[in-house]
Amino acid sequence: MSQPPSHSSGPQLAVRLAAFEGRPAVVGGVGKDPVNEPMIRHWCEALGDSSPAYAGPEAVAPATMLQVWTMGGLSGHSSRSEAYEELLALLDGAGCTSVVATDCEQEYLRPLRPGDRVTFDSFVESVSGPKTTKLGTGYFVTTRMDVRVDGEPVGTHRFRILKYAPAHAPKATHTSAAATRPRPVVNRDNAGFWDGVGRRQLLIQRCLECRTLRFPWLPGCNACGSGDWDTVEASGDGTVFSYVVMHHPPFPAFDPPYAVGLIELAEGVRIISNVIGVPYDKVRIGMPVRLEFVRYEDGQPELPVFRGDLPGEVGG
Known part of the structure; x- marks a missing residue:
């Protein structure tokens, strides 16, 4: 059973983790596929987005697809750095064997178009101190990816994960009188x-x-x-x-x-x-x-x- 990081090792571990800030996570990454119309069509169909900007000879890719063109799929990318693998192994060794994606932030510098071939590099932007969440105690790791086409910056993608030791809390019972469902939020638009x-x-x-x-x-x-x-x-x-x-x-x-x-x-x-x-x-x-x-x-x-x-x- 995984155990949360101990209090005695916490300060020492935090110092070791902080040393990874600024180190590369992916070096010389290349998108497995160029920006292409079929993937754009599937994305738009899934989201129900019928904007004419995403079809035809002048089509652009939806901006939020930025990460799609950098993903490694089931086989992954061979360009992930030794430093990042070492960081993950250090967290695993501290009992933080589970991971959940928490949020991402994107910045768009120019539209991507079918035929563009993306390249990318990323680095470890920050590693938090120990944080206690309902999932368990762990550390937030933020990476920043810089995406390019023909050497020209086209966007950035920050991605944050929580590497944590699962908390094994007993399942809640239904004996509490305070256990009521939240009411729908009603506003002028709905x-x-x-x-x-x-x-x-x-x-x-x-x-x-x-x-x-x-x-x-x-x-x-x-x-x-x-x-x-x-x-x-x-x-x-x-x-x-x-x-x-x-x-x-x-x-x-x-x-x-x-x-x-x-x-x-x-x-x-x-x-x-x-x-x-x-x-x-x-x-x-x-x-x-x-x-x-x-x-x-x-x-x-x-x-x-x-x-x-x-x-x-x-x-x-």
């Missing part, structure tokens, strides 16, 4: 949606200028920019476009594992919600689902969820 939910209606915004449907609710049309809109009521039919099964971290008033689906409605827009009526490990992409409204606790609003049925069975 108040109409929640008003509809209160009437057991799932409302989709529709642009009055170009008639494009949009969800989640936005103050303006993501296709033409118009601020004029009305709503249409969803039929309630949909399919599971994608899904995840939540196991960790446990959260008061929730009982993992449970399935959260990206549901494609019959109207063509997508919504994130729970998939009920089938075991969490039986949810599948393409599964038909039907809208329901469920109140999980007294005093809480009803929520739109989606019930799936297993083939040949009646949903329960």
Whole structure:
């Protein structure tokens, strides 16, 4: 079982880790594929982004794909430095054998276009002192990657991970009276949606200028920019476009594992919600689902969820 870094070794370890700041993490990295139209198309389809800027002879890649062109895939990159491997091994030796990505920051200097071949270098920008989190005690490691095309800087990518020793806390029980679900955040941009939910209606915004449907609710049309809109009521039919099964971290008033689906409605827009009526490990992409409204606790609003049925069975 992994153990958290001891207090006695903490100061000495922190000094050793700090010595890696400024040292290279990747040297002479080369993107495995040039910027290309198929990957841009897959990205845009997954995000539902139909901007004309990403197609045609003058196409550019979505800016947030910057990291995509530097990723090593399952086989990884051979350009990772010995210093970075030594840093990770030092953390492993201290019991910080688990890792989770925490956040990233990007800066864009010019658009990337199909045919561009990216190169990149990165270095260890910072290593934090020991931090105690709900996941466990560990260290935040931040790397900065400089991305280039033909030697010209095109962007930077900061990536932060937490290398930690897992905390083995007992699973929370449901005996606490304070374990209540958080209420939905209602603001001026989504108040109409929640008003509809209160009437057991799932409302989709529709642009009055170009008639494009949009969800989640936005103050303006993501296709033409118009601020004029009305709503249409969803039929309630949909399919599971994608899904995840939540196991960790446990959260008061929730009982993992449970399935959260990206549901494609019959109207063509997508919504994130729970998939009920089938075991969490039986949810599948393409599964038909039907809208329901469920109140999980007294005093809480009803929520739109989606019930799936297993083939040949009646949903329960």
